Amino acid sequence: MKRNIFLLIFCGVLTLAWSQPNQQPTFVSPEVYPDGKVSFRLWAPKAMEVKLNAQFEKAPVTMAKDDKGVWSVTVGPVKPDMYPYAFNVDGIQIADPKNSAIFPNEGFQNSILEVTGNSPLVHTLKNVPHGTVSYRYYNSPALGIRPVVIYTPPGYEENPKKKYPVLYLLHGTTDTEETWTKVGRANIILDNLIAEGKAEPMIIVMPYGRAYPKISKSAGSLRNWDNLQEFKPDFFENLMPFVEKSYRTKNDKNSRAIAGFSGGGGTTLYFGLNNLDKFSYVCGFAPGMLENEFERNNEVAFANPEKTNKMLKLFWIGVGKEDGLYAVNQKYMEVLKQKNIKHETFISDGGHTWMNCKLYLSTIAQKLFK
């Protein structure tokens, strides 16, 4: 009895300050079953309508409420992968309060569902040697103290004289420096590919790409060009020197790659193709671009295609057939062909998603530094 009273107090203490009503029943969400079906649950007794918005579904899925106020739905079987999802509660999109796997983003909140299936995928956490993901800060005179997430491969600590090539990996427009590890599983993908001998051990540098506070976080992609102009000096004058001072990096252009998704894909092409002396590998993942900016943004690479081809070991563009950026990427590839600029294209199924990001990263990681 005393124990029960205490537990009541103890739980009360934890929730009191939050005014979280404590009549909430106990349940799990999401719940993945062995057959690949998944149940989602949300306690929302006063809501009129709750829907599941999941990236494995084409449309929102209606959920049903039980007599305790818990809305639920079971869907699937879901194809093994990691998917962002959210609940739409009377028009408001919220993350799943029962799921601590959160999509780091400055514009919306989503949770992450992982369905593994019967055999591990390239991004599945496995019992192989693991690299280290480090959260660091570097100084930018213009932008202040900036966060960056850095992956060092398995063995980095144990081989204190070995130097490594570096992949700079950029997130999408409203993402953060954590999105490539938490949603893109960049670290796990590399752990697995390195363990299988399919990728060279490399350092991956995942900076925060928003030029905040100069560019507001609420600007979304509307000020991508302005953001580029602010992020460019930060990247080349602050971030790269910090990385090369703090880590055992190989500092020649053949040991440097740059890749990025969406807005960060546009940044990748702009940084990479205008700095051919610094990067031999340039990879755009559904890169964000405007047709009327092709010439301006590719100035150096377009000026001398023959030299460009000589300077680049890999120029790679991946995009999904259902991606809203597919059309403009197709036009860009046409221009590259016209100009005789060598490039590899990778046309996948699906849209502008992090499922595709994982596919693109696991594809290019096997082509770098070889």
Next chain:
Amino acid sequence: MKRNIFLLIFCGVLTLAWSQPNQQPTFVSPEVYPDGKVSFRLWAPKAMEVKLNAQFEKAPVTMAKDDKGVWSVTVGPVKPDMYPYAFNVDGIQIADPKNSAIFPNEGFQNSILEVTGNSPLVHTLKNVPHGTVSYRYYNSPALGIRPVVIYTPPGYEENPKKKYPVLYLLHGTTDTEETWTKVGRANIILDNLIAEGKAEPMIIVMPYGRAYPKISKSAGSLRNWDNLQEFKPDFFENLMPFVEKSYRTKNDKNSRAIAGFSGGGGTTLYFGLNNLDKFSYVCGFAPGMLENEFERNNEVAFANPEKTNKMLKLFWIGVGKEDGLYAVNQKYMEVLKQKNIKHETFISDGGHTWMNCKLYLSTIAQKLFK
């Protein structure tokens, strides 16, 4: 015009899959003003009632809706600190979708507000040398691949022969391995105290304390004792050896401390006071405990108070006067007095909060390894 159409498409692409209605107006939340007042905003056109639940307020604060469907309220001035907060939308508690600073937790979702004021606080990110926060994995035969977050102090990489003392720092019951850095700012607090010469450079080990999958994440604090029994072998047989193999640790008991908050505070006392050969510093932050478990959980320390006093360099308990655990902690301190077990107490204002956690950590960090 072309640009506008593109931007529409581009934004549409990013939001389409989420069914996030794209008529959402542009705004910032939270917005901290120079006078310490703070505006909170949430777009929820269909909601009937939206309230702000913030840990600097005694009660929920009603928000008002404008003609675009954005609810807002301006409060304060707010005393400089970092506070968890959430919006209550028609009875459902949600994090702030515009704020990427999230409270890592398995039971609820909150956002973090930071109010700095005119002079930096002990947890304010400053231009001092920064340590590294590393996300690692270790193997547990019983529990699988386990995450742990590890802080190494400034200079760790540059002094490859130097060895460091270790603080094991445990989170509250439904928190995760990220809560001590993201909400408790353990890394920034140590960076600042080390820069001022007030704390010894140390390694901080922040493991994930839930014995998942053996103990369900939805069990909350109801199965704390069972969790302890599962987490104990993982901690001593897997985590500690991993840390001492992977980092340059000083491995004597005088170079080891253990501290923790709430459920993790209870774990701290249980692990620390029953393993006096391993830890010379034991610090509970509002430790979770039951009066009828005092004798069982403190068996070794209580068995020989004189030896206990000789073995411990610091036995410290901090708790807030408004904490629901204040009463049971008072009773525990009475028992310690009766048994002549030396201990330091620190009675603060406030309740069972992470504001107090930061205060407690910054207090004990100055007492360790000296």
